[in-house]
Amino acid sequence: MARSETARADTDDVGGDGEEFDPIGTLTLIGIYFVILVLAWVYIYFVEFLGRDLVVVG
Amino acid sequence: MHIHAYEKLWLALSIVLILALIGTVTYGAVGPGVAMVADSQSTIDPAALDEDERFSEPRVEQVGENEYEAYVVARQFGFQPDPIVVPANSTVTFYVTSADVIHGFEVVGTSANTMVVPGEVSEITVETDEPTEYGIVCNEYCGAGHHVMQGKLHVVSQSQFENRGGDSA
Numbered sequence A: 001m002a003r004s005e006t007a008r009a010d011t012d013d014v015g016g017d018g019e020e021f022d023p024i025g026t027l028t029l030i031g032i033y034f035v036i037l038v039l040a041w042v043y044i045y046f047v048e049f050l051g052r053d054l055v056v057v058g
Numbered sequence B: 001m002h003i004h005a006y007e008k009l010w011l012a013l014s015i016v017l018i019l020a021l022i023g024t025v026t027y028g029a030v031g032p033g034v035a036m037v038a039d040s041q042s043t044i045d046p047a048a049l050d051e052d053e054r055f056s057e058p059r060v061e062q063v064g065e066n067e068y069e070a071y072v073v074a075r076q077f078g079f080q081p082d083p084i085v086v087p088a089n090s091t092v093t094f095y096v097t098s099a100d101v102i103h104g105f106e107v108v109g110t111s112a113n114t115m116v117v118p119g120e121v122s123e124i125t126v127e128t129d130e131p132t133e134y135g136i137v138c139n140e141y142c143g144a145g146h147h148v149m150q151g152k153l154h155v156v157s158q159s160q161f162e163n164r165g166g167d168s169a
Protein backbone atom coordinates (compact mmCIF):
# COMPACT_ATOMS: atom_id res chain seq x y z
CA MET A 1 0.00 0.00 0.00
CA ALA A 2 2.55 2.51 1.16
CA ARG A 3 4.95 1.44 -1.53
CA SER A 4 2.42 1.79 -4.35
CA GLU A 5 1.30 5.24 -3.15
CA THR A 6 4.86 6.41 -3.03
CA ALA A 7 5.43 5.05 -6.45
CA ARG A 8 2.37 6.75 -7.86
CA ALA A 9 3.16 10.02 -6.17
CA ASP A 10 6.58 9.91 -7.74
CA THR A 11 5.25 9.43 -11.20
CA ASP A 12 1.83 11.12 -11.26
CA ASP A 13 2.20 14.05 -8.94
CA VAL A 14 5.05 15.67 -10.76
CA GLY A 15 2.75 17.63 -12.98
CA GLY A 16 1.49 19.84 -10.13
CA ASP A 17 -2.11 20.24 -8.89
CA GLY A 18 -3.66 17.28 -10.66
CA GLU A 19 -4.91 14.83 -7.95
CA GLU A 20 -4.76 11.18 -8.75
CA PHE A 21 -7.48 10.31 -6.24
CA ASP A 22 -10.71 12.34 -6.24
CA PRO A 23 -13.45 10.72 -4.13
CA ILE A 24 -16.15 13.04 -5.41
CA GLY A 25 -18.91 10.77 -4.12
CA THR A 26 -17.54 10.89 -0.57
CA LEU A 27 -17.11 14.64 -0.85
CA THR A 28 -20.73 15.03 -1.95
CA LEU A 29 -21.98 12.80 0.84
CA ILE A 30 -19.99 14.71 3.47
CA GLY A 31 -21.26 17.95 1.96
CA ILE A 32 -24.85 16.76 2.39
CA TYR A 33 -24.12 15.72 5.99
CA PHE A 34 -22.60 19.15 6.59
CA VAL A 35 -25.67 20.95 5.30
CA ILE A 36 -27.97 18.74 7.43
CA LEU A 37 -25.81 19.44 10.47
CA VAL A 38 -25.87 23.22 9.95
CA LEU A 39 -29.64 23.30 9.32
CA ALA A 40 -30.28 21.09 12.37
CA TRP A 41 -28.15 23.35 14.55
CA VAL A 42 -29.93 26.49 13.33
CA TYR A 43 -33.28 24.83 14.00
CA ILE A 44 -32.34 23.48 17.44
CA TYR A 45 -30.72 26.69 18.67
CA PHE A 46 -32.69 29.53 17.09
CA VAL A 47 -36.12 27.98 16.66
CA GLU A 48 -36.47 25.40 19.41
CA PHE A 49 -34.25 26.90 22.13
CA LEU A 50 -34.45 30.68 21.67
CA GLY A 51 -38.04 30.46 20.41
CA ARG A 52 -39.34 28.95 23.65
CA ASP A 53 -41.17 30.95 26.27
CA LEU A 54 -39.44 32.03 29.49
CA VAL A 55 -35.86 32.22 28.25
CA VAL A 56 -33.62 32.25 31.31
CA VAL A 57 -31.81 35.60 31.39
CA GLY A 58 -30.31 35.53 34.87
CA MET B 1 3.77 18.32 2.71
CA HIS B 2 1.09 17.46 0.22
CA ILE B 3 -2.49 17.86 1.49
CA HIS B 4 -5.30 16.79 -0.79
CA ALA B 5 -7.61 19.62 -1.88
CA TYR B 6 -10.64 17.84 -0.40
CA GLU B 7 -8.86 17.46 2.90
CA LYS B 8 -8.10 21.19 2.96
CA LEU B 9 -11.80 21.80 2.37
CA TRP B 10 -12.65 19.38 5.17
CA LEU B 11 -10.30 21.14 7.59
CA ALA B 12 -11.65 24.56 6.65
CA LEU B 13 -15.29 23.49 7.07
CA SER B 14 -14.49 21.90 10.46
CA ILE B 15 -13.05 25.19 11.65
CA VAL B 16 -16.04 27.09 10.24
CA LEU B 17 -18.36 24.72 12.11
CA ILE B 18 -16.53 25.19 15.41
CA LEU B 19 -16.55 28.97 15.01
CA ALA B 20 -20.25 28.90 14.08
CA LEU B 21 -21.15 26.87 17.18
CA ILE B 22 -19.17 29.19 19.44
CA GLY B 23 -20.59 32.18 17.57
CA THR B 24 -24.24 31.21 18.00
CA VAL B 25 -23.84 30.50 21.70
CA THR B 26 -22.04 33.84 22.10
CA TYR B 27 -24.86 35.52 20.21
CA GLY B 28 -27.38 33.86 22.57
CA ALA B 29 -25.56 35.24 25.60
CA VAL B 30 -25.05 38.75 24.20
CA GLY B 31 -28.26 39.19 22.18
CA PRO B 32 -31.23 37.55 23.94
CA GLY B 33 -29.18 37.42 27.16
CA VAL B 34 -29.38 33.68 27.78
CA ALA B 35 -27.81 32.85 31.15
CA MET B 36 -27.00 29.74 33.15
CA VAL B 37 -28.35 28.96 36.59
CA ALA B 38 -25.51 30.22 38.76
CA ASP B 39 -24.38 29.22 42.22
CA SER B 40 -25.04 32.75 43.43
CA GLN B 41 -27.29 32.19 46.44
CA SER B 42 -26.03 31.39 49.90
CA THR B 43 -27.04 28.16 51.56
CA ILE B 44 -30.09 27.73 53.76
CA ASP B 45 -31.26 25.29 56.44
CA PRO B 46 -33.90 23.13 54.76
CA ALA B 47 -35.29 22.09 58.16
CA ALA B 48 -35.93 25.71 59.15
CA LEU B 49 -37.70 27.08 56.09
CA ASP B 50 -40.61 28.13 58.32
CA GLU B 51 -38.26 30.64 59.96
CA ASP B 52 -36.89 31.94 56.70
CA GLU B 53 -37.91 35.38 55.60
CA ARG B 54 -38.45 34.34 52.00
CA PHE B 55 -39.67 30.78 52.28
CA SER B 56 -41.78 30.71 55.45
CA GLU B 57 -44.48 32.21 53.30
CA PRO B 58 -43.99 31.15 49.66
CA ARG B 59 -45.28 34.01 47.52
CA VAL B 60 -44.81 36.40 44.64
CA GLU B 61 -43.63 39.88 45.53
CA GLN B 62 -43.12 43.05 43.55
CA VAL B 63 -39.56 44.33 44.00
CA GLY B 64 -39.37 47.05 41.37
CA GLU B 65 -41.14 48.54 38.45
CA ASN B 66 -42.26 45.51 36.47
CA GLU B 67 -39.92 43.32 38.50
CA TYR B 68 -41.15 40.49 40.65
CA GLU B 69 -39.70 37.78 42.82
CA ALA B 70 -41.32 34.41 43.38
CA TYR B 71 -40.30 32.45 46.47
CA VAL B 72 -41.13 28.83 45.80
CA VAL B 73 -40.81 25.79 48.06
CA ALA B 74 -40.71 22.31 46.56
CA ARG B 75 -41.49 19.44 48.90
CA GLN B 76 -42.80 15.88 48.66
CA PHE B 77 -45.00 16.11 46.59
CA GLY B 78 -45.89 19.58 45.37
CA PHE B 79 -44.89 23.20 44.92
CA GLN B 80 -45.89 26.21 46.99
CA PRO B 81 -47.49 28.57 46.15
CA ASP B 82 -49.90 26.66 43.95
CA PRO B 83 -50.62 28.19 41.53
CA ILE B 84 -47.73 30.62 41.21
CA VAL B 85 -49.34 33.78 39.83
CA VAL B 86 -47.12 36.28 38.02
CA PRO B 87 -47.95 39.29 35.85
CA ALA B 88 -47.56 39.33 32.07
CA ASN B 89 -44.82 41.32 30.33
CA SER B 90 -42.64 41.50 33.41
CA THR B 91 -39.33 40.24 34.74
CA VAL B 92 -39.76 37.46 37.26
CA THR B 93 -37.00 35.91 39.35
CA PHE B 94 -37.78 32.53 40.86
CA TYR B 95 -36.06 31.53 44.08
CA VAL B 96 -36.72 27.85 44.52
CA THR B 97 -35.62 25.68 47.42
CA SER B 98 -36.51 22.26 48.77
CA ALA B 99 -37.82 21.36 52.21
CA ASP B 100 -36.77 17.71 51.97
CA VAL B 101 -35.05 15.94 49.04
CA ILE B 102 -33.80 16.90 45.57
CA HIS B 103 -36.60 17.97 43.27
CA GLY B 104 -36.82 19.55 39.84
CA PHE B 105 -38.60 22.72 38.83
CA GLU B 106 -39.53 22.68 35.17
CA VAL B 107 -42.07 25.02 33.65
CA VAL B 108 -43.31 22.69 30.93
CA GLY B 109 -42.52 23.65 27.36
CA THR B 110 -40.27 26.55 28.36
CA SER B 111 -36.61 27.10 29.15
CA ALA B 112 -37.34 27.72 32.85
CA ASN B 113 -35.90 24.55 34.32
CA THR B 114 -33.62 23.95 37.30
CA MET B 115 -32.73 21.42 39.94
CA VAL B 116 -34.02 22.14 43.43
CA VAL B 117 -31.55 21.02 46.07
CA PRO B 118 -32.24 21.06 49.82
CA GLY B 119 -29.96 23.63 51.42
CA GLU B 120 -29.52 25.54 48.18
CA VAL B 121 -31.60 28.25 46.54
CA SER B 122 -31.94 28.01 42.77
CA GLU B 123 -32.32 31.40 41.16
CA ILE B 124 -33.65 31.86 37.63
CA THR B 125 -34.84 35.06 36.02
CA VAL B 126 -37.26 35.01 33.09
CA GLU B 127 -39.31 37.48 31.12
CA THR B 128 -43.01 36.75 30.79
CA ASP B 129 -45.02 37.57 27.69
CA GLU B 130 -48.78 37.32 27.25
CA PRO B 131 -51.16 35.91 29.88
CA THR B 132 -51.16 32.12 29.75
CA GLU B 133 -51.01 29.06 31.97
CA TYR B 134 -48.11 26.66 32.29
CA GLY B 135 -47.75 23.41 34.12
CA ILE B 136 -44.80 22.82 36.44
CA VAL B 137 -43.33 19.36 36.91
CA CYS B 138 -40.71 17.87 39.18
CA ASN B 139 -38.15 16.22 36.91
CA GLU B 140 -35.91 14.62 39.55
CA TYR B 141 -37.11 11.38 41.08
CA CYS B 142 -38.03 12.36 44.64
CA GLY B 143 -40.01 9.49 46.12
CA ALA B 144 -43.19 7.46 45.84
CA GLY B 145 -45.32 10.43 44.79
CA HIS B 146 -42.87 11.85 42.26
CA HIS B 147 -45.14 11.16 39.32
CA VAL B 148 -47.95 13.26 40.78
CA MET B 149 -45.71 16.16 41.83
CA GLN B 150 -46.85 19.11 39.78
CA GLY B 151 -47.72 22.77 40.04
CA LYS B 152 -49.11 25.60 38.00
CA LEU B 153 -47.69 28.88 36.77
CA HIS B 154 -50.34 31.41 35.83
CA VAL B 155 -49.22 34.43 33.85
CA VAL B 156 -52.05 36.96 34.25
CA SER B 157 -52.59 40.52 33.09
CA GLN B 158 -51.22 43.33 35.26
CA SER B 159 -54.71 44.37 36.40
CA GLN B 160 -55.66 40.79 37.24
CA PHE B 161 -52.44 40.43 39.18
CA GLU B 162 -53.17 43.52 41.28
CA ASN B 163 -56.71 42.32 41.95
CA ARG B 164 -55.75 38.78 42.89
CA GLY B 165 -56.96 39.42 46.43
CA GLY B 166 -54.21 39.04 48.96
CA ASP B 167 -51.96 36.02 48.68
CA SER B 168 -52.26 33.20 46.23
CA ALA B 169 -50.40 30.88 48.59
Ligand SMILES: [Cu+2]
Residues within 6 Å of the ligand: B075, B076, B077, B102, B103, B104, B138, B139, B140, B141, B142, B146, B149
Ligand atom coordinates in the same frame (compact mmCIF):
# COMPACT_ATOMS: atom_id res chain seq x y z
CU1 LIG C 1 -40.21 16.15 43.50
